[in-house]
Amino acid sequence: MEKEYLTISQFSALSGISRKTLIYYDKIDLFSPKMVTDKGYRMYEEKQLDTISVIYILRELGKSIKEIKIYLQERTPEKMLSLFLEEQKQIDKKISTLQQYKDMLEKRIELTKLADVITVGKLTFIQKEKKPILIGKKINQQNNEALIDFYSLIDQQQIVQGFPIGAIIGKNELANGEFSNFSYFYINKSTEDKNQLSIKPEGCYAVMYDYCDYNKTEKLYQKMLDGLVENGYEIDGDAYEEYIIDEVAEKNPEKYLVKVMIKVKNENEKIS
Numbered sequence: 001m002e003k004e005y006l007t008i009s010q011f012s013a014l015s016g017i018s019r020k021t022l023i024y025y026d027k028i029d030l031f032s033p034k035m036v037t038d039k040g041y042r043m044y045e046e047k048q049l050d051t052i053s054v055i056y057i058l059r060e061l062g063k064s065i066k067e068i069k070i071y072l073q074e075r076t077p078e079k080m081l082s083l084f085l086e087e088q089k090q091i092d093k094k095i096s097t098l099q100q101y102k103d104m105l106e107k108r109i110e111l112t113k114l115a116d117v118i119t120v121g122k123l124t125f126i127q128k129e130k131k132p133i134l135i136g137k138k139i140n141q142q143n144n145e146a147l148i149d150f151y152s153l154i155d156q157q158q159i160v161q162g163f164p165i166g167a168i169i170g171k172n173e174l175a176n177g178e179f180s181n182f183s184y185f186y187i188n189k190s191t192e193d194k195n196q197l198s199i200k201p202e203g204c205y206a207v208m209y210d211y212c213d214y215n216k217t218e219k220l221y222q223k224m225l226d227g228l229v230e231n232g233y234e235i236d237g238d239a240y241e242e243y244i245i246d247e248v249a250e251k252n253p254e255k256y257l258v259k260v261m262i263k264v265k266n267e268n269e270k271i272s
Contacts, residue, residue, distance in 0.1 A: 005034065005035065005043035005044060005045060006043065006044045006045070006046065007041065007042075007043065007044075008022055008023075008033070008041070008042045008043075008044070010044075011033075011044040011048070011049075011052075014049060015049055015052045015053065015056075016056070017052055017056060022042070022052075023042075025055070026042065028065065028069075029069070030055070030065055030068065030069050030072070031048075031051065031052055031055055031072075033048075034048065051072075055068055055072075058071075058087070061087055061090065061091070063087075071083060096158075097160060100159065100160040101160060101162075103163075104160060104162040104163050107163060107164065107188075108162075108164070108248065108249070111164065111244045111245070112244075112245065112249060114244055115244050115245050115257050118209050118244075119209070120209050120210055120211065120257070121208065121209070121210055121223075122208065122209075123206060123207070123208050123223075123224060123227040123231070124206070124207050124208070125204055125205070125206055125207070125231070125233070125264070126204070126205050126207050127202075127203070127204055127205075128200075128202060128203065128204075128205050128261075129202050130199050130200060130201055130202040131188065131199065131200040132189075132190040132191075132197060132198075132199055132200075133166075133186045133187065133188055133189070133190075133197075133198050133199070133200050134153075134154075134157065134159070134186060134187050134189050134190065134191045134196055134197065134198075135168075135184050135185075135186045135196060135197070135198040136149065136150040136153050136184055136185045136186065136196070137149065137153075137184075138183060138184065139182050139183055139184060139185070141181060146182075146185065147165075147185060150165065150185040153196065154187070157191050157193060157196065159187070159189060159191075162248075163187045163188070163189060164187070164188075164242060164243060164246065165185055165186070165187055166185070166186050166187065166188070166240055166241055166242040166243075167182040167184070167185055167186075167240075167241045168182065168183050168184040168185075168186060168238050168239065168240055168241070169181065169182060169183060169221075169238060169239040169241065170183040170238055171235055171236075171237055171238055171263075174221070174225075174235055174238070174239050174262065175235055177221075177222070179217060179218045179221040179222075180215055180217075180218065183238070184198075186198070186240075188242075200240060201237060201263065203236065203237070203263055203265070204233075204236075204263070204264055204265060204266075205261045205262060205263055205264065206224055206227070206228055206233060206261070206262045206264045207259065207260070207261050207262075208220065208223070208224050208227075208259075208260055209244065209257060209258065209259050209260075210223075210257075210258060210260075211254060211255055211256065211257055211258075212254070212256060212258055213253035213254060213256055214243075214253070214256070217241065217258060217260065220258070220260060221239070221260065224260060224262060228262075228264060232266055232267050232268065233264040233265065233266055233267065234264060234265060234267055235262060235263070235264060236263050236264050236265040237262070237263025237264075238262075238263060239260060239261065239262045239263075240260070240261045240262075241258060241259075241260050241261075242258070242259045242260075242261075243256055243257065243258050243259070244257040244258065244259050245257035
């Protein structure tokens with residue numbers, strides 16, 4: 001029985017590879033038809049679809065034509081296994097990075113939608129569960145590169161940039177009115193590095209939203225502290241400052257929307 005061949009147009013339609021690319025691959029001896037007729041027509045076998053599919057995938061994964069050509073010329077089951085296992089690792093890394101991109105976009109979408117439903121300037125008291133956070137090193141107030149150092153930490157943890165960065169003001173600094181004296185930077189994301197993993201403790205938090213530029217939250221903090229006294233609460237922990245709307249979404253710094261959370265307790269609560 002005479003073997004049936006596919007024309008270049010048929011092979012192109014089945015493989016999804018353009019005629020132009022197939023001709024180019026033939027000219028550079030990367031992938032050639034099984035035969036060429038007397039009239040110069042390129043003819044392919046069906047089994048070649050597997051090979052061209054692998055070439056396409058390897059090209060999509062960033063392999064050079066030279067690398068693919070060497071593999072095809074020297075291919076063995078062992079070399080295929082080695083190559084594919086390595087590519088599998090690279091794919092897993094890319095998937096992890098893409099998932100982080102998606103998580104970052106989802107987080108900013110969530111925050112932007114939140115801005116439409118919150119009440120600005122209203123002090124509320126909310127019970128919160130403990131939450132893992134990635135925390136930076138203790139900030140040296142004489143070091144103006146603390147934020148740069150935190151970005152470096154994010155890179156070291158293989159976390160993509162773009163997640164909103166928060167700031168922590170320690171309990172003592174808060175009580176002393178040092179509202180610009182940040183203790184740590186953090187992001188709401190877990191990490192396997194125990195040295196950089198911290199916990200935002202569970203408990204009661206005083207929460208308030210307001211519009212203000214970076215490092216101009218003094219009036220907001222003072223308003224919150226006054227509200228604690230009026231409502232019979234006292235400071236019981238650190239303050240966590242997070243921007244809901246920042247420069248990513250808003251051109252006007254005066255319209256940046258910040259959320260401040262202070263861990264508190266009712267003055268009537270007894271310490272056991």
